[in-house]
Amino acid sequence: MTVRAGDKIRQPHAPFWGVRGRGLTPALVILIVMLALTSLCIGAAHLSPADVWAGLHGVGTAGIIVLEIRLPRLLLALSVGAMLGLSGASLQGLLRNPLAEPAIFGAPQAAALGAVIVLYSGMANAVSWALPLAAIAGALVSMLLVFVVAGRGAHLITMLLSGLAVASLAGAATSLVINLSPNPFAVTEIVFWLMGSFEDRSLHHVLLATPFIALSALVLLGCGRGYRALTLGDDVARSLGVNVARLRVATIAATACGIGAGVAVSGAIGFVGLVAPHLARPLVGGDPQRVLVPSALIGAAILVAADILVRLVPATSEIKVGVVTALIGVPMFLYLVISRKAFFGGDAST
Amino acid sequence: MTAPLLEASNVQVRLGGRTVVQDASLTLRAGEIVALLGPNGAGKTTLLRATAGLLPLQSGTIRMGGGARPQGQRCAYLEQGGRIHWPLSVRDIVALGRLPFGSSLQRLSTADQAAINTAMEDCDLAHIADQSTDCLSGGETARVLMARALAVEAPLLLADEPVASLDPAHQIATMQVLARQARRGGGVLVVLHDLALALRFADRVILLQHGAIIADDAPEAIIASKVLDRVFGLEFQSSGSGRDLLLAAKIDGPA
Numbered sequence: 001m002t003v004r005a006g007d008k009i010r011q012p013h014a015p016f017w018g019v020r021g022r023g024l025t026p027a028l029v030i031l032i033v034m035l036a037l038t039s040l041c042i043g044a045a046h047l048s049p050a051d052v053w054a055g056l057h058g059v060g061t062a063g064i065i066v067l068e069i070r071l072p073r074l075l076l077a078l079s080v081g082a083m084l085g086l087s088g089a090s091l092q093g094l095l096r097n098p099l100a101e102p103a104i105f106g107a108p109q110a111a112a113l114g115a116v117i118v119l120y121s122g123m124a125n126a127v128s129w130a131l132p133l134a135a136i137a138g139a140l141v142s143m144l145l146v147f148v149v150a151g152r153g154a155h156l157i158t159m160l161l162s163g164l165a166v167a168s169l170a171g172a173a174t175s176l177v178i179n180l181s182p183n184p185f186a187v188t189e190i191v192f193w194l195m196g197s198f199e200d201r202s203l204h205h206v207l208l209a210t211p212f213i214a215l216s217a218l219v220l221l222g223c224g225r226g227y228r229a230l231t232l233g234d235d236v237a238r239s240l241g242v243n244v245a246r247l248r249v250a251t252i253a254a255t256a257c258g259i260g261a262g263v264a265v266s267g268a269i270g271f272v273g274l275v276a277p278h279l280a281r282p283l284v285g286g287d288p289q290r291v292l293v294p295s296a297l298i299g300a301a302i303l304v305a306a307d308i309l310v311r312l313v314p315a316t317s318e319i320k321v322g323v324v325t326a327l328i329g330v331p332m333f334l335y336l337v338i339s340r341k342a343f344f345g346g347d348a349s350t
Numbered sequence: 351m352t353a354p355l356l357e358a359s360n361v362q363v364r365l366g367g368r369t370v371v372q373d374a375s376l377t378l379r380a381g382e383i384v385a386l387l388g389p390n391g392a393g394k395t396t397l398l399r400a401t402a403g404l405l406p407l408q409s410g411t412i413r414m415g416g417g418a419r420p421q422g423q424r425c426a427y428l429e430q431g432g433r434i435h436w437p438l439s440v441r442d443i444v445a446l447g448r449l450p451f452g453s454s455l456q457r458l459s460t461a462d463q464a465a466i467n468t469a470m471e472d473c474d475l476a477h478i479a480d481q482s483t484d485c486l487s488g489g490e491t492a493r494v495l496m497a498r499a500l501a502v503e504a505p506l507l508l509a510d511e512p513v514a515s516l517d518p519a520h521q522i523a524t525m526q527v528l529a530r531q532a533r534r535g536g537g538v539l540v541v542l543h544d545l546a547l548a549l550r551f552a553d554r555v556i557l558l559q560h561g562a563i564i565a566d567d568a569p570e571a572i573i574a575s576k577v578l579d580r581v582f583g584l585e586f587q588s589s590g591s592g593r594d595l596l597l598a599a600k601i602d603g604p605a
Contacts, residue, residue: 096435229449231436232498235404235429240449240502241422285482286437 024283028297032078035304039074040066042311073198075206077303077321080198080262081272083213085299086292087255088273089280090220093227093288094251097156098281099336101273102259104160105146106167107139108270111256111263112194113170113177114138120181120190132208136260142166143252196269196322198307205265212261216254217296223251224289231288269322271329272299278332302328353415354379355506355537356401361410363393363400369408370396371561378537380505383528385548386541388558389582394541395430395510397558401539402427402508414506422450426502430510430541432495437484443494444469447501469500472527474520488515496524500531507531509540513547525551545586549573549593557581569593 040052047055047062055066084102091100102108114134142163149162178190226247229237234244262269280294306324313319356378363371371393378384386394399405401412403421414424426447434443445453447469448462458466470476473493478486483494492515499507509528513521521544528538529551542548548555549569557565557577565577572578573588588594 225449228438229446231434231438231443232432232446232495233429233435235399235402236427236432236498238404239402239422239425239427240446241420242449285439286484287442288436 024294025297028294028301032297032301032304035301035308036074036078039077039304039308040070042308043070044311068202069200072201072203072206073307074304076198076201076209076266077307078300079206079210079213080266080269081276081300081303082296083217083258083262083299084269084272084303085276085280086217086220086296087258088275088299089277089288089291089295090223090227090251091255091273092277093223093230093291094248095156095159096230096288098278099156099274099333099340100159101271102139102255103167103270103273104156104163105139106142106163106165106170107256107259108263108268109167109170109174110138110142111135111260112138112268113174114260115264116174116177116190120177120183129208132212132261132264135264136212136257138170139256139260139263140253142170143256147248147252192320193267194322195320196267196325197310197318197320198266199318201265209261209265213258216258216261219250219254220258221292223247223254224292227288227292267320267322269303269325271325271333272302274336275325275329275332276302278336354413355415356539357413358401359411359413361397361400361412362408363396363405364408365396365405369561371400374410374558374561374563376539376556376563376566378506378539380535380537381532382553383532383538383540383551384554384556385552386539386556386558387543387545387548387578392558393561394558396561398427398508398510398539398541420450422504423502424504425506425508426499426504428495428499428507428509428512431514432492434483434491434494437482439480439482440475440486440494441466441470441479443483444475444497444501447498447503450502465501465503469497472500472530473497474523489517489520492516493520493524496527500527505536507536507538507540509538511541511543513542513544521547545578545582546594 037049037052040055041047041049043065045065047065051062052066054060055062056071057063058067088101091102092098094100112135114137115131118130118134145166146159146162150158174190174194178187226237226242226244229240229242230244230247238244276299277291277295279298280291283294284290302325303321306321306328309324310319310321354377356376358377359375361371361374362369374397376384386398388394396405400407402425403412404427414421444466445458445462448458448465451462453459453462467476470479473496475490475493475497478490483491486494492512496509496512499509507528512528513524516524525547528540532538532553540552549572552569555565555567555569555572556563557572559581564581565572565575567575570593573586573593578584578586
């Protein structure tokens with residue numbers, strides 16, 4: 001590449017657009033409201049915005065469609081998406097690494113294992129508290145396992161490898177549970193569920209997941225100051241009065257709680273936690289605290305948009321939302337890996 | 351005489367099963383710059399980190415002045431070769447020094463603003479205040495981190511090799527900033543590798559070898575005692591005034 005005088009050199013992290021600071025959150029909220037209204041209008045039966053408005057007040061058939069089918073789906077997409085975006089941004093802040101996200105700890109897979117054990121051992125039906133609790137326990141175990149195996153302050157490669165191992169183990173254990181399940185239809189059901197979807201969810205599912213998600217969101221937002229201090233490393237953050245050990249525990253526990261609850265009701269949806277902070281970061285200029293709220297909002301917007309998309313594509317059975325996020329997220333992840341090859345030690349000269 | 355800002359008695363620190371600092375005692379009073387010198391691996395950084403409360407002590411005590419204020423307000427710590435992991439603006443990084451006062455970037459008091467501006471002026475950063483820290487040179491980064499530590503306005507400043515990546519002019523400028531900090535009534539404990547710089551600016555020199563303090567005296571006395579020759583295995587000569595030091599031709603290598 002030749003650079004000539006007067007060429008514009010892109011500054012990788014410089015904020016762009018005029019949307020910065022105060023204007024950003026309202027802009028994202030407006031985007032989400034528009035997506036949410038679209039989400040309520042679109043589906044097997046097309047509803048006009050007026051129908052949706054009437055439906056929200058429980059009038060007629062539209063009332064049933066909006067309140068019992070589309071609203072739960074929308075609320076889950078919003079809260080799970082926000083949780084994924086927020087937890088991705090939080091883990092990136094904690095580890096000071098832009099490639100961190102819940103999936104590198106194997107958290108979604110382990111949460112799925114927890115949920116599958118409860119569902120298919122007949123311990124509980126599909127809408128009971130045992131489900132989110134088991135999923136949260138799974139996510140927590142995997143995250144702790146990765147942290148213990150990789151060790152404190154480990155290089156991301158060590159974490160990725162440990163996470164990969166934990167995720168594979170959880171996947172294998174899930175297959176085992178399905179094989180051992182007395183229910184012959186388990187395989188098909190569970191495979192579809194694992195791909196992640198908001199189809200046919202009820203307000204019960206919303207009530208099961210949202211308390212956990214809200215709690216962990218509060219904890220993670222409270223950790224923002226600590227993530228910002230960690231910009232200067234563990235020692236300096238501690239010298240500034242930040243309890244780094246507590247920050248680590250809070251982040252892991254809250255992430256596991258939110259991700260587990262999300263997986264329990266919607267299956268494993270990947271890559272939103274990676275993509276959302278990356279879209280948010282250019283808007284706020286790299287600050288690990290200021291990136292939290294926009295990441296959550298962008299995560300919510302991505303999942304609502306993806307959930308609209310799966311209803312628009314003509315197919316015999318609905319496409320899974322986890323498939324859509326993977327189709328968008330994996331190329332982006334690969335792009336990030338390519339653009340950071342030197343960092344990963346892929347360059348022979350480093 | 352006022353109570354010392356820092357008083358370490360018989361400090362022993364073990365890292366990875368090895369005793370890195372043993373039986374170290376030192377005091378630091380207001381208005382003093384004390385240079386911590388010694389060969390590589392002598393335990394300078396470990397002693398400094400222990401002093402900052404970042405390492406558990408095997409035995410001994412560390413007492414810090416400053417009354418009932420939280421530790422973060424009493425002592426600023428500047429890490430050796432510190433890195434900035436996210437591309438914040440220079441001003442935002444310096445503002446992190448106000449974190450112990452409960453200040454966030456969104457709510458900075460006038461006192462916070464004043465501390466941040468003074469620190470940036472002291473470190474010659476005012477002209478790049480809004481630049482992103484990922485576009486800075488190594489020397490600029492070092493000055494940003496120094497300004498961050500100054501912005502705490504803590505009575506005690508613990509600095510680990512703050513001039514390591516600076517050109518000679520900025521090395522002297524940084525040492526002058528430390529001197530100003532001391533004149534304002536602060537205490538500065540600074541790890542240095544540049545002996546000439548240390549002897550010129552420090553009020554007192556503490557010499558570490560194999561984890562133990564082997565000398566704690568005024569620069570003139572340190573030079574006169576020839577203790578540096580023994581510790582570094584080199585022959586030094588003072589040139590003219592009692593504080594300037596020259597490296598002589600005879601070089602034995604590290605002791």
